[in-house]
Amino acid sequence: MASADGANGKVVLLTGANSGIGYVLTLKLLAAGYTTYATARSTAKANDLVADAKSRSLADRLHIVEMDVSADASVADGVAAVLAATDGVLDVVISNAGYGNMAPPEAAAPADYAANFNTNVLGTVRLATATLPTMRARGGGRFIATSSVAGLVGLPLSPVLVATKHALEGLIECHAVSYAGTGVRFSLVEPGPVATAAVDNAHGLDAEIVPELRAAAKAFGSSWWGTATPQTADDCAAYFMRAVTDADPALRYVTFAPVMDLLRVKYADVEGRQAMAALQELVTESGDKE
Template identity: 40%
Template sequence: MPPLHQQVVLITGASSGIGAALAQLLADRHRGIRLVLAARTVAKLDSVAAACRDRGADVLVVPTDMTETAQVQALAQQTLDHFGRVDGLVNNAGYGQMGPVELIPVAAVRQQLEVNVVSVLTLTQALLPAMRHQGGGRIINLSSVAGQVAFPFSGVYNASKFALEGVSDALRMEVAPFGIGVSLIEPGPVKTEFFTVARTTSEAAIANPQDSVYHPALAQLDQVAQQFLDQAWSVDRVAEVIHQALGDRHPKPRYVAADYGSLLLFCLKTLPTAWVDGLWKKVYGLGLLQPTATKKD
């Protein structure tokens, strides 16, 4: 692998949040680096690109809707046509939604998996032949601690990240013989628009949540989100972890980006399930939910 300042790095979801922070960090630290920035919002994407160019980066902007397979494949082709190679792929685009598994419509489930899993597979598959041909590369997939443990009212989001983790683990073993590294980044709460988007997405998808049997607990979600945000990392701090994963000579399979994240995950995965369930019951107000009475004939 060439040094980072000689690499071509493609970042999806680059118009804001972690993706934008990473692009500007790479441009700052590695003058002359070649960046491919992809996202849907053209104006924001152009703004990030301008900031990176001011720092000495060579930037290609490719507006892309990650739910459109043809656009994702075109992103890969435009990258190779323009720069002739790709050394680092950062699959950062994604979003979350919150709500009871029972109430999230199947169409919203498909959309979640399309963006968080299928688009990652599509872009990765399109770029792997070029990485193999050039003798190596690095693939960084943005997961979450929610890819390791499940949380109430995050089941569909959990499903997308659990799937991404499984695919990434298999892919890591499959492409290692070709000099291609695959790593997962597992942030905890991050100071982005994640929770706002998650609530907005869920409110649009779930009809009349106030009439639901889950409403007493759902009404507390904003309070729960604030508790998590009090411990949240900045996007710059998460970008530093991704930068490390791109530059490590021997990349780790997973990089946890959360305070005491590794210890927390260890505890949540090894403590008795009943204890963990009890913890989340208290945090998410599940004790407020009442069984539905049934009538006897």
């Protein structure tokens, strides 16, 4: 079953591998022949992944690394252990670990923002800080971050998540420009809703919505966006494989086709008027007509 086709012994480091997109992506990377250092907050959390890889005869190239991306030392130690094991070889780094604080406006405290930024944004900063010097010195590599459609447009009513993913977009776009000519390439993968444990693991879902925003929340919930069929983790992970294998990787891989029209409006509309009108339609009664 293991088919090492084209990976040429390349080494991948992927965070948040014990669940959801990261779990499926780890199996895809292994099946494609990549030596995969898959991180989880504890090795016990990766037991299912290891058993799954074994059952598919893919476990030989799988290495589990303990890493909590919200802690400086954990990321530094985890990356150091990987680099020691590979003699400094690291071809692809995928910053995937994250969660969404979905509290509505006015319900989230600054500490909620800080916590979500600490994982989604600073987690990626820690990983980049620990891995980019090695890839730069070797003259090549890929750094891929799991963003979200929430990083591309101001999806209503989840300001914390939207802010973290927009920050991630800026960080990676800045690196992509700064590292031009070094051989290190950067990509963002932007999923819409994906059928994983992300909703179960979200924070702030039970927070109260202020009365003036309840109608908007109801309309958003019944809009084309709010009722969209989630993508499977398998479909979503296929876009990451493109970011890993494309000869000339894109900056962005948007995995959720229904949002493309909205994005085309946004990117063609510098002043933001049309994009705001399209987004505001999601929180009005007319938003559910599409």
